[in-house]
Amino acid sequence: MEYKDTLLMPKTDFPMRGNLPHREPQIQEKWEEMNIYKKVQERTKDRPLFILHDGPPYANGDIHMGHALNKILKDFIVRYKSMSGFCAPYVPGWDTHGLPIETALTKNKKVNRKELTVAEFRKLCEEYAYEQVDSQREQFKRLGVRGDWENPYITLKPEYEAQQIKVFGEMAKKGYIYKGLKPVYWSPSSESALAEAEIEYQDKRSASIYVGFNVKDGKGVLEGDVQIVIWTTTPWTIPANLGISVHPDLEYSVVEVSGKKFVVATDLVEAVTKEFEWDNVATVKKVKGLQLENIVAKHPLYDRDSLVMCGEHVTTDAGTGCVHTAPGHGEDDFIIGQKYGLSVLCPVDEKGYMTKEAPGFEGLFYDEANKSITEKLKEVDALLKLSFIKHSYPHDWRTKKPTIFRATAQWFASIKDFRSDLMDAVKETKWVPAWGETRLFNMVRDRGDWCISRQRAWGVPIPVFYGEDGLPIITDETIDHVSNLFREHGSNVWFERDAKDLIPKGFTHESSPNGIFTKETDIMDVWFDSGSSHQAVLVERDDLQRPADLYLEGSDQYRGWFNSSLSTAVAVTGKAPYKGVLSHGFALDGEGRKMSKSIGNVVVPSKVMNQLGADILRLWVASVDYQSDVRVSDNILKQVAEVYRKIRNTFRFLLGNLADFTPDQALDVKDLREVDRYMLVKLNKLISKTKASYENYEFAAIFHAVHNFCTIELSSFYLDFAKDVLYIEAVDNKERRAIQTVLYETLLALTKLVAPILSHTADEVWSHIEFVSEESVQLVDMPEAREVDQAEEIETKWDSFMSLRDDVLKALEVARNDKVIGKSLSASISLYPNEKTKQLLESVEESLKQLFIVSGFEISGNYEDAPEQAQSFGQVKIVVGTAEGKTCERCWVVSTTVGVNSKQPTVCERCASVVTTN
Known part of the structure; x- marks a missing residue:
């Protein structure tokens, strides 16, 4: 008989190797086919909203590690919220106006501006911006970021520009907008304020x-x-x-x-x-x-x-x-x-x-x-x-x-009249890290008026007409008319038409008795563009709301988007556009230096995904203290990949050992052994800790908790000794079903817990779980911690046992190095515990030989009685020797019962019983 054929070895199609660069695009294609974003929104549509408002990256060039860090962090939060009682739509956006696109056309595309009208040049800028949006969109999607990618917000879109004009008009109406001659930062190289x-x-x-x-x-x-x-x-x-x-x-x-x-x-x-x-x-x-x-x-x-x-x-x-x-x-x-x-x-x-x-x-x-x-x-x-x-x-x-x-004549937004409201809004916002409040508060307190005009071509025009006396005209009628024109035709209409064709029909003004008007030629600062998104996106779209629950950007945005958004929102509504603000640091190389092409230390997201996979990048983001500057290098990513391998192998073990299990075979908690209940207690603690960490945006805590759970609680302990039961015992053995019950609970919970972080791998695992009905883990909620009677007492007891077990393992390692034993199953151990440890050992009903993974075990005496050769530990002295008997050909345990059964002479009594019965 081939005894290996009688073992219940793990069976699963879930591959050991992730092969993420090849497999992730296939998973993403499946998401596209099933329209996973829409399905998530439909599933959660009746829940309270949680809005993470996307700060728009600039649409120019490939994404860098800072982009990847930012978008992945956002995805963690949105995915978690949609699995924890909220409807969490995510609308990505792009900032598309400004000098870099003009420069890209004139320098890189060799466009001769002098041969074009402003309107013609702006049309080329628009086309280029959309090309960049399409390119970056694919790169963000490759990161595994879930969002409404087919309906993003883009600052050059007519509906966005129309709302931006409304923001400008409302600020002007309240007296916050004025034109004046003042010294401003001026860039001779850009020829603009x-x-x-x-x-x-x-x-x-x-x-x-x-x-x-x-x-x-x-x-x-x-x-x-x-x-x-x-x-x-x-x-x-x-x-x-x-x-x-x-x-x-x-x-x-x-x-x-x-x-x-x-x-x-x-x-x-x-x-x-x-x-x-x-x-x-x-x-x-x-x-x-x-x-x-x-x-x-x-x-x-x-x-x-x-x-x-x-x-x-x-x-x-x-x-x-x-x-x-x-x-x-x-x-x-x-x-x-x-x-x-x-x-x-x-x-x-x-x-x-x-x-x-x-x-x-x-x-x-x-x-x-x-x-x-x-x-x-x-x-x-x-x-x-x-x-x-x-x-x-x-x-x-x-x-x-x-x-x-x-000093030049510029348009300004004055904040002096609502500075106190701005400072109050900062105080009412939740800031993570907490120092963000002080930073922005001081900026608002000390800042002067905001120069919002630029002497460029590519941007949203300042919607101001001038009368015959040269004074500016800004009225509700002109603002509404221009906003409607932009919504219908886009802002390019401002440069395509003369002032007389832009002014409302029949419009008169005392400053122009002859009905002659001119128009402003300056455009708005791009920070006014993105700073208007609270109205142009959160109010414009039916699936969102203002204020957003969270803004999440790099720490440079305290003086950028956080600031400009606050200024325009408080000016228009009296309130901040966000309830909370979370900021992250910059991505540096492995030595803490700024990444630079000239130095050659740039880590490119696309290259990492092509070599290691997006989930490795995502796991790296989860591993770092992102609120400070973070380091990334090939070596760091390799270390992360090793952690990923351990997590993946854990999933493979869980799946493989549940091949002959169905949920209806799960045992009730009260019928489980104490060691099995101990593992459920540990699983419950992982669930609670992980969910709390998600709530507090502490992703590194999740990374370490999951890693430790997989490698210490599971791999080094529970799964290690469980093999002797899972592989060896009969299929319906109660101890085996008890362990499978724990593995079943663990598999479901762990898959859900890591889903926001390892988005591809979690869905891949989910697709290999036969007893789930949902087509994606993204369509379920986070696990709830399961009640275990006397959880505290069980944990205290078994934590003490784990400490003792560590001592035993150390003693076995010493004996192995001294050539006393080979594998631990060839060993027999004699323990000389102190009184407290002896009581602990006597209270353990499970097989101590199994738990220590040895073939022989006995309590040979008290701590003081240990022979001289015993290895000494704080709570126990240990003598390691070789086990008596022969090695069972089936379970590899050294036993004196090998050969007792004459029909199965090469296996132990336990194995002979299993083989004969089955």
């Missing part, structure tokens, strides 16, 4: 100059032979200087050096002395900043006055305490200039070149002008010191080139 969210800081080498301004009218406080010393790192702004700012409460010293007199803040005299390498410095006079107010100095280059003003923004952190003030090139400069009635001089054009308002430097690029201006200051003996410093400087986040502050 920028919002704060479009600024990033990089190191830049700049000239550092100290300049002396001769006093022209000292107002009886300063003599005419005194110079007021300023410091700046932007020499190109000197031609725009109209004043000098001092702090009213600071003390200033007039110091004399080599017959010359200079004014410097007293607190900075020592630092300036060191910088200038002065000797024999004498303090001639000390005055308060307030005493210097309205003193007039002479501009060092031009026949022009420079007024001394008092400003609270002046500090002694660096420089001289006397601040060079050019109202056309700085926010603080502008504000104090307005207070003192200065004009707004801005002698730099939109491309960054000096204009005729900077005599002597006209035509020079502002950065090149630094040298010429510095040389001129030296020539007129106004340059006191020149050096160079490396410092953090604002750059255009798109072109990566330096920006400047430049």
